[in-house]
Structure formats: structure tokens, C-alpha cells
Amino acid sequence: MDIIEEIELKGHIIDSLILPRVLDTIMDLKGEFEILQLDVGKTKVDESYCKIRVTGSPELFDELERLGAMLPKKEVKTAAAPKDKVLPDNFYGTTHHPTHVFLDGGWRPVRELEMDCVIVIEGDKAVCKRQGLVKKGDLVVVGLDGIKVEAPQRSRAPQDIFGFMSSEVSPEKPIISYIKGLAREMKAIRDNGGFIIFVVGTAMAHTGADEALAELIRMGYIQAVFTGNGFAVMDIEKRLYGTTLGMDKDTGKVLKRGYKSHLAAINEVWKAGNIRKMVEKGVIKGGVLYECVRNNTPYVIGGSLRDDGPLPDTITDVMEAQDEMRRYVQKADLCVICASMLHGIATGNMLPSKVKTVAIDINPYVVTRLQDRGTTHALGMVTDPAVLLPQLLTELKRLRKA
């Protein structure tokens, strides 16, 4: 049941590894190819063009399309969802690269793009939806006809910090130099009115990095905070009792029963109603969430199975929490993930590939997971975000004065 199609590739297809990956994939999936035409850009600014006749399985064409191969231009096909949350067979699963569908004779961009979702056609619009939001009768895109994915191409410009992405994930990198690059990037984004998301884990509270984080919010460098119940409780516990999970914020000494101060902090929020009211009543006078409330910076607290309490502000249904995060993800220019595996990966799953992403973690596994998304815009730093943030702050202050 092999398919034969002529596919086309355009752009910087050789040094952006598009052509090699296409040939590699054909061989991996036991297809055959014949190169019909190959016009190579003679110098580095010229684009190249290649036409290849490919014989192979449907899975092979699936992979090729994902790599940016254009199949012959045809109208996009859809099928109606048979039930709520049930997709038609052969549905098209999205990538996080910019995608267009050929609809009514023209290419339409897919809106609110996110990877591993489906495309629903609504009138003359194409919208990306997660499976759980698909309703019976929705016209879901199926097959590969009429779909164009813009795979990222190697930049011809001099390298910025995100040009370093190709290098391996390792603690043996010039971190000090990277911090300066990140500060420049953040300043440039803010000078242009851009949107920066910080995703933060509990280590940010334990280590004392919350001070720097709070100041970044005050200075206007953070437009949304994603975190979990653990960090949120500790951020409040620290102001109320000087501890995080019962660990003294200065000495690191842990009172085992000090865990109770964690539960007591949760109870204080319930007594006040929620975090915003707690701040408004003056119960706490500092911290990351305090600054969020004071500076109208939205925060999303996504629940997890290991939560105590949880806080009234914590969204315990994980799909609802995802949808709340989705509201901000599409606006983002930069996303900085600090010491957060669960929330960091969850955010990474929803980010379009055009959003610049920096993952900072002491654990190389987390950085690899986040960086390995085939984008030109991800930078991983294996270092301690707790010690990095104060230096990032110092650098941003220096840039501001200059």
C-alpha cells in the first residue's frame, strides 16, 4: 500500500538540515527516493530548492510533512468528531511550529497553535484545540493534504544567546556570559512591551531566590508567574513564620514538626479567603505572590498529586489549570523556567516554537527534556537558578543605568 508523491523543499534546506533529515527519514522508514531537481543556493544568502519523488508508507509521509516537506497543494480535509472528546480516525496531530492549512483556495494560519493537539475548522478559520475540548460534530483536520509546516531555519544573522542552542546540555558552559545575554534579551523584550513568563518551583523559595524574583516583578520584568501549590505555600509561610516547609530560612535547619508551619500557612490563606484578600488585608507584606497582587501580575497555581491543603487559589483539576495557563502562553515572547520540572514541562508542552525559552535547573535531565523540542529558540542552562537570579537582577539594574 505504498504511496508515491513528489515532495518539494524550499529555503536553507541543506545547512538547516532539512534535506538531510528528509533523506535520512526516507531510508529509516524503508522508503525509496529519486532526486528530480536540486538547485543549491550558491552562497549563504541564496535559498535552495529540491524536488524529490518519494515512495513509501503513510507513516513516512507523516514524518516528512513534519520536517517541512510540502506535499502537492490540495484543499485541507476534515471529518466530524463522532462524540465529545472523540477524534475522527486519521486526525492530524499538530507540531509547535507555525502551521497553515489550505482552505477555500488560500493558506490560513492555524491559531493558538500548540503541539500534540488537533486543528478544528470553524468557518474560514483554523483553530488548534486540545482533545478534551473537541465537541461532537467539530470539523477536525484529517490526513496531510493542504497542511504546511514552517520548520525552523538556521538564522543568517549574527548569533544572539539563542543561537547557542545547538550545543550540548552541560554545566560546563560560560554561565557568567550567558547571564549577561539573558539580561540583554529581557531588557530588549521589555523595551518593546513584550511579555515574559516565569515558571518557578519550590527550590526558589527554599534557597532565598524569591527575593530576586520579587524584585524582578516590581521592576516590570515578569508578566505572568506559573507555579505550584508547594511554592505558593512556602512563599507565604516564609513571610508568616520565616520557614519553608519548616526549614529555617537563614540556617537551613529543619524542624521536623516545623512541617506544621506549612499547614498553618495554608490555613491562614483559607481564613483570609484567598491570596489576594490576604494581601489586601495586610496579613503578608512581601514575597513573590504579594508582588504579583500589588503589581497586577497574573499567577496560575496548578495543582499536583503531592499537594498539601491545597490553597484556595490552587486549581486542583489539571486540565482546568492547563487551560488557565494557555491564556498567557500564546502572548509570551520569552519563558524562563526556574527549578520546575512538572510545571516547566507542562508549560513547555504548550509553548509555540516561536517563544524563546530558557530552562535553568541544577538537574540536567530537566534541562534536556525542555530543550529537546526541535526549536531554534530554546536555551538550557545547567546551573543553580537560586544563585543565578540575584546576578541576573544585578545585570538588569546595570543595563538600566547604562
Add this chain to the structure above:
Amino acid sequence: MDIIEEIELKGHIIDSLILPRVLDTIMDLKGEFEILQLDVGKTKVDESYCKIRVTGSPELFDELERLGAMLPKKEVKTAAAPKDKVLPDNFYGTTHHPTHVFLDGGWRPVRELEMDCVIVIEGDKAVCKRQGLVKKGDLVVVGLDGIKVEAPQRSRAPQDIFGFMSSEVSPEKPIISYIKGLAREMKAIRDNGGFIIFVVGTAMAHTGADEALAELIRMGYIQAVFTGNGFAVMDIEKRLYGTTLGMDKDTGKVLKRGYKSHLAAINEVWKAGNIRKMVEKGVIKGGVLYECVRNNTPYVIGGSLRDDGPLPDTITDVMEAQDEMRRYVQKADLCVICASMLHGIATGNMLPSKVKTVAIDINPYVVTRLQDRGTTHALGMVTDPAVLLPQLLTELKRLRKA
């Protein structure tokens, strides 16, 4: 506002480190002590007794009580919860050690004990509840009067596998010898009709360890499975398409677009209705969840923020998922956690200290987190559960024949 009380310690208080920890804690928290009486067991089977006059803060007495110090016997005190989910001030936060309250002139055991919860008095019963289930008017235990905690004591018996617990977490341990010990333990528990919970993460599907896991279920060695949406999907994806997250189950080669087979597996479950129906309809014919359905072994799939889909069987509300897991946790004799950080820690948080717990993970951090719960019944193994499970299975078969 210092308190002065005479506390008592009984049992093997010296070599079980109870007395030293008590003195240590008094000094750490800037209290003073005078030892009024100390009768030391002269030989290793004799118990010891110590009476100490302590002066210090309420926090100090909080810590001492947790260490097993008995305060003078008084009736337990309660206060009514002012609102749903709001605790009275000075509520008592539980440990996971066996606990009694002195009520109506007698010591009553606290039921369904779990750490970091509260105790509610219902008639002549004391029940442990998580904060979210406390209703307005519930009589919540406050203060420390009338509470007795049985801190674990050093076993006088020759060591079983759980006697190794005191050693540091490290891959440099006689793993081969530990596997035999674990097999003996599992066989003994099953011969007595005991209850074994396995908590499993996605690595169990990726690596091929699911074959051994499925056989353990068939052989009757697993009474409940806790897992997440990721593992559950992969377990089904593997039967339908031979991949896990698009990675070929034999070669490990990843088709990037193969991710679609993950989404397709989710869709197949939605089409069938749920996992049970999928098995009953014969859509899948093997795997861990298939064996669970066939052998009436209950499974709990707890949702997380990074889930795709999720499956209809996945409990997306994390507090509901916790409560479903709670149904089995109290019955457990042994809990084996394999390559599961989120679900493993969540389970660990709910386990009473009497439940023997084995945490097996390639990542020492996970093992440390799970083992560091002050119990005499936790064993951590830093090794690859994927390679360990087949050997555990072989050993169990050998023991059965013998």
C-alpha cells in the same frame, strides 16, 4: 512565655536515638533540661525509662511530642472548625506514626492515620482527615494534651531487608542480594494474604519492564497499581502500535511524528469508553492495565499538569485522585515504588509508617526523598527498576518452586 513540663520517655530510648534526639532538640530550640530520673536497661532486652524536666517554648514541646515524649496524661482538647476547610488555630498536625488520643478516660487509636493531616473527634472515635475534607463544626484536635505518638524503635530481631534502612542512599550497594530479600518479603506477605501496592512511572513502559510487571499481576503479587496518565497511555499504545510516545519498543528509535501514536492510543480508549471496556471488547490483549482488568486488580490513574488527553480513566482532579489512592493505602503491607517521582512522593505522603516501602529509582534524589521519612520500614535502591523487575520475577518463581 516558656512552658515547664516533666516529660517521660520509655522503651529502647537510647539506641533507638530517642533520648539523644530529645536532648538535642531541647538544645537546638534553646530550652533547658534537668534529668530527674534515668533507669537504663542493663542489657539489650531491657527497656529504659527517663523523666526530664524541660523548660522551653511551645514549638519545643511540639517537637518533643513528635519524638515520642509523653506529656502528662490529660484529656485531649478540641475546637470546632469555623468554616468548611478552615481549621481552628493551634490545630494538631499528624505524623505517620501510630497515634492515640486520651478521650473519655482511655487511649483511643487514631484511624486512617496519615501525616500532615488533622484529627477529628467523632463521638468516641478519633479519625484522621485531610484539611480539604474538614467541615464547619468538626471537632478538630488542638494543642498537645492527651496525644501519644509511638516513635519507631530499633528492632531487636535479626535483620530483614528493611533493617538495612539506616545505610546511606547510594548505587554502591549489594543490589543482587537485596533483590533476593525483596522477593522473600513479597512471598511472605502474599502467603499471609497481604496487600502489595506498586506505584509505576513511564520508564516502566519505555524500558520493557512492563512484561515483568504484567506477570507479577498474573501471579498475584500486586493488589493495587497506582500510576499516571503517561504510563497508562503508553501501556496501551505499546499493544496497539508497538511504540511508547512514538519510540519503537525494540530499537528505541524515535519517530518524532510517532508522537501521534500516543494521541491515537488516547483516542482509541475514548472510542471504547474506557480501559475496562477496551479490554472487554478485545481491543488490547496484553499489558499491565489489561492484566489489572482481567485479574480484578484495582488501578488508580492520577492526573498531572503535563498530561496529554487525558484518558477517560484519568482522575484529573488531584484531590479526588488522592482520595481514591487513600482507599488502598491504609490496607497496604508493602508498597513498591518504581521510577515514579510524582506518584511515588504522593503515595509516600499518605503511607502510615508501618507500611514497608521500597523505592527503586535510577535517580538518587527520588530515593532520598522517599526514604527520608523517619521510618524503620523504608528501603531505597538506586538502581534501574527496568532491569531489576525481571530478576525479581525470576527470583519469585524460584522461591515458589522451592
Add this chain to the structure above:
Amino acid sequence: MDIIEEIELKGHIIDSLILPRVLDTIMDLKGEFEILQLDVGKTKVDESYCKIRVTGSPELFDELERLGAMLPKKEVKTAAAPKDKVLPDNFYGTTHHPTHVFLDGGWRPVRELEMDCVIVIEGDKAVCKRQGLVKKGDLVVVGLDGIKVEAPQRSRAPQDIFGFMSSEVSPEKPIISYIKGLAREMKAIRDNGGFIIFVVGTAMAHTGADEALAELIRMGYIQAVFTGNGFAVMDIEKRLYGTTLGMDKDTGKVLKRGYKSHLAAINEVWKAGNIRKMVEKGVIKGGVLYECVRNNTPYVIGGSLRDDGPLPDTITDVMEAQDEMRRYVQKADLCVICASMLHGIATGNMLPSKVKTVAIDINPYVVTRLQDRGTTHALGMVTDPAVLLPQLLTELKRLRKA
């Protein structure tokens, strides 16, 4: 001071990523290129050819040559070493890929090739030498003229276990399937009279994997063992006292003073003279080194700064130890590195790229370090070698019977 040269590329240069990497490198190093000729193999068995005019710095041509670009054929150039251990300026540093020099009108292979060394011309022979062995007056190859490096090309054959190499290093791989592949590979090598080196670290003794290792030696699957003083002492200590570094081999319990049994084991070897004599005198009757002596399998014990003792057999001068390892490295068909960072990386540095290499470690960092050597023959497994080895042994026995 830019150079202009026409370079040539031949072979499967597109899907083996040679052409893309060449263009990428030119742009990175701010060179310019014009593609003069590009004949692309139309199907997957056809070779391609490309001629490019490149303008750029000497560093750029350095990189291109390493990628397999052929510079115009010229006689190789040399310069005399000015002093012992001092190289002439502009010396050529080797890769670990097969290399030829153009000498007296013909291409001569470079013997005893190893990366990061230099090439010395001796008569009509080209020999690879480490800097420390270069003598005053040696004719050391300089510049890039007359040097041809065969960069590895993508195999056209169906994949064997080493075809999986391109996938990322992760514990989430089908380990069970890989073990079978490795067993097949080892059997095939031994059936052809090949040479297998095992590099082993201390964890192999601690965990109990030494039993399987000893049996692999008895069965003839290991032709040389590289290890350190630590493993060697523990291997003997275990036979004499049942401990490794004082840790009981069955319970894992550590007697702190048990460390003395480590020192005592060292002393016993000194009393016997060395390990061979200890075996011959019957002082020890089993273990890895015992089997080495009994089966005439050579072993190299390379010293390190943290050694106790060390043993009389331990080579305390690290350069001498390297040279002893070099004697076996050139003969190897397969090198299996188990839980050994220092000795594993040291061996990796010396292996020609044609030697198949398997790195097995619970620590992904070690595996990445070893795999990241640009070869098509390296396979990394993030798993516990202690649990893997017994299964490898079982699999090899099964293959033998079949």
C-alpha cells in the same frame, strides 16, 4: 589573511550530514562559499560529489578537514620537534577517525591512531604518538596538506545495535531489548576470534556484579580488563573478608572501621608480592582478578589520586598506565565500559572510532561524555550495570545453547 581553496566532498555526504556540517561551519567561522559543482546521488545507494570554493581563516580549514573535506592533494609536510616533548608550531592534531597521509606519491595509513595526538613520519611510515613520547628531531606532521580523514558515514545496512546511537542518552530506552542486541554482538565478535575489553569501576564490586563478570571471563568473552586500584582491592577484599570497603557483601551494612579490611587486603597482596602470586599461592580462590590470572586475561590497573595503598600491581604513573592500556586498545573490536568514569573516559580518549563502544552507567553524565565522540559506533545505556550484567550473562548462555 584569508585563504581561498577548492575543497571536495565525496560519498553519502548529504544524509551523513557531511555537506550540511561543512556549510554550517563555513558560516559559523565567517567564511564565504560558492558551490561549484554538486552531483547528488539520485537514490540511496548512489554516492554524491560536491566541489566548493571556500574563502576563510586557517581555523576554518582546520575544521573542514576534520569533517572529511579533501583539500587539493599535496605532499604531507613535517617539521622536526625542537626538543623532547616539544612540538613544532602548527603541528597537526589527530582525530580518532581513520586517517591517511600523502607521502612519496601515495596515501599511507596512520598507524596506532588515537585522537588528540600527533603524527610522526618514520621513513615511509606514519605513526600516531602522544606528545610525551615525541623526541627531539622527530618529524612531526604540520599543517593540513596531504591529510585525508575518513569521517564516518551513515550505514546503508539494516540497523544493528550500534545504529541506535543517534538517539538521545536517556534511561527511557528499551533496555531489555538492548541487552539482547549486545549479547548477539559479543557472541559474533567471539565467534570471529575478536577482542573485547571491559572497563570496570568499583560499583561492580559493591553491587555483586563481579560474579557475572568473573563468569564472562571464564566463558572467554573478555580479552582484557581495565580498572583502578579501588576495584582491584575490593575484588580481593571480598574474597578475604566478605566486604567491599568494609561494607558487608550481603546486607550492605557498613562498619566504619571495616575500612580497615580494605587496608588489610592491600597488605595481604604486598605480603604475597602481587596479585598473580597471591592467586598462585592459593590465598584467594575466586573473583574477577583471580579469573584473569587463571585464564591469562591481561588486566591493567591504572592509579588515581584518591587511591589507598596502592597495590603493587597498580601503575601509579598515569602516563605509564595509559601506555599500558594503549597496548590493548588498538586490538579491540568492542569496548564495554561499566560504571567507570575515570578509567572509562581515559579509555574512550584512546579508542579509534572504529572500535564499537558501549557505555553503561547509572549516571547519564558519564554516558554522555563517552558517547559524544562523533562516532557511529558508540551506544550509551543509562541503566545499572550491576543488574544488567547478570542478564547479559543469561542471554549469552541462551545464545550459546541455541
Add this chain to the structure above:
Amino acid sequence: MDIIEEIELKGHIIDSLILPRVLDTIMDLKGEFEILQLDVGKTKVDESYCKIRVTGSPELFDELERLGAMLPKKEVKTAAAPKDKVLPDNFYGTTHHPTHVFLDGGWRPVRELEMDCVIVIEGDKAVCKRQGLVKKGDLVVVGLDGIKVEAPQRSRAPQDIFGFMSSEVSPEKPIISYIKGLAREMKAIRDNGGFIIFVVGTAMAHTGADEALAELIRMGYIQAVFTGNGFAVMDIEKRLYGTTLGMDKDTGKVLKRGYKSHLAAINEVWKAGNIRKMVEKGVIKGGVLYECVRNNTPYVIGGSLRDDGPLPDTITDVMEAQDEMRRYVQKADLCVICASMLHGIATGNMLPSKVKTVAIDINPYVVTRLQDRGTTHALGMVTDPAVLLPQLLTELKRLRKA
């Protein structure tokens, strides 16, 4: 062959865990005990006293002695070493705690104490020696008679930074607060003319932390540097070519062939003769080793198996390198280990327990290995030393001004 002895314990034996550990050990090793006398210090400043009759194996008494139990006072026993490097049977292996021997009717301190060595009696002096330095006929201490070890006791003073040692090794600690504590400690030591050793690994060069390190030397905060060939070469390579192992110091981009700059740096040192001459000739004008030469700060470069080159300054014989490090270890007041596993552990093995030790590494395994030495003076920080050092420097400058 059981021994019966009455042992004595003195000091803060309960809360320093000495008595509990003694009882625990007796039970572990299947001994019996009867407590003959126990006088407990009634308040926290009073010392306690305990006399116990113990029945058990020689190994048991070995362990007890190490825990600080005093055996009845007897003259120390010795035996002559039968050959160079061969110890008499039943030799006494040292701990790293202060130790005295009872010789000619008085307690003599053991000089140049180091763990896992032996004690040689020379006239009325007791000297600690590593096995390799023992000569035929040396009088080596044997057995346990007449040996007194001072196990560390819990400090009664308010806690300094090293009082935090009991807490687990984890990245979730108040690092920001610890940096301040370390700076105060370093300043206090320097104000008293103390001696600080820094042990540094290659990551210090890669990441850019070498700038801060160089300034600490200039400011007089480092009295000796221990490192390896890798760091030393990179420190020079960076000044000559702006790279470390071929990685650009600003962008982190790695030129594979850039590795040659590593070899070229080695060659430049050989051309100059050694590092000192290179500095004196003005070939390099900055860096850590440059500052060492300029400020007469001694450095020891200990060789390892994976070294390239190595440099003329690198001590390739590991035992000679150890002995060179030993010259400084005994003088140290503080030892700071940054990102160095091999050299860090080697140093840790030689440090007396009285030397305050701080291990800073992004890898918790390294920190655990270094901290787990039973001393009250070790502090482990799981963080990135590269980002920590600049902050430590800022803090020291601030303290100086204040």
C-alpha cells in the same frame, strides 16, 4: 574467641550520639553489654560518664574504639614492618580524628594525622604514615591497646555555618544565606593569619568562575590551590586563545577541532619550560595560575589517567602528587572544594577532621561523598560553584569595607 572488657565513655555522650552508637554497634555485631555505671549530665553543660562491660569479637572492639570508647589504659603495642611497604598483621588503621597513644607512661599525640594510614613510633614520637612510606623495621602500632580517639562532640556554642552540617545534602537549602556565612568564616580565618586551600575542577575554567578565583588569590584569601592537568591547561588556553577545550569563552560554541588549542596550550608551556617561566616571560598575563605565581601561592597539579599532555608541572605519579598535597593539608584551617570530584575526594581523604571543609558542587553525589566523613566540620552545598564564587567575592569585598 570472645573478649570481655570494661569500656568507658566520657563527655556529652548522649546528645553527641556516642553512647547510642556504642550500644547500637554492640547489638549489630552480636555482642552483649551490661551498663555498670551511668552518670548523666543533668543539664546541657554537664558531662556524662558511662562504664559498660562488653562481651564480643575483636571486630566489635575495633568499632567501639573508633567511636571514642576508652579501653583500659595500657602501653601501646608495636610490631616491626617485615618489608618495605608491608605492614605487620593486626596493624592499627587511623581515623582522621585527633588521636593519642599511651607511650612511656604518657599520652602522646599522633602527628600528621590522616585517615586510613598507620602509626609509626619513632623514639618518643608517634607519626602517621601512609603504607607506601613504611620501611622495613618501622615500629608500626598494632592492636587497640593504648590508643585514644577524640570523637567529635556536639558544640555547645551558638551555631556557625558548620553547625548546619547535620542537615541532609540537597539543593533546597538557603544558599544565599550560606554564602554570607562562608564569607564571614573566610574573613575570620584570614584576619587570624589562617590557611585556606581551594581545590578546583575544570568547570571553574569553562564557566568563567576563574575570574573570581583569580581575584580571591590577589586579595589573599587562598593559600594553596590543588587542581588537575585539565584545569591548569584550560586556565592557560583561555589566556592564549580565548577558549577552554576549544569552547569559546563567551558563546560556549565548541569547535571540535578547537581541541587543538588545548594541545597547543600544553605545547606552549613545554616551550617556556613550565608555568612559572611562562609567567615570568610574560607569555600569559592573567588567570588563576598566573596569580598563583605572582602572589607566591603554591599550587599542586595532580595527574590523572585521562590527561592530555600533560604539562611539565603536572605530577604524573599519583603517590608523589598525594605527598605534595600532604605538605599543605596539615596546615589548613579551611578547605573549599569547587566542582572537583577526583581531586576533591583525594584531598578529603587526607584532611584531619579538625579542618573545616566546604564542598560545593552541582552534583549531589560529590557533595555526599565529601560530607560523609563523620566530622562536625563539613558543609556541603549542592549548587553551581561557578555562579556562587562571584557572589562570595562580592560579599568578601563588602565585609572588608564594613
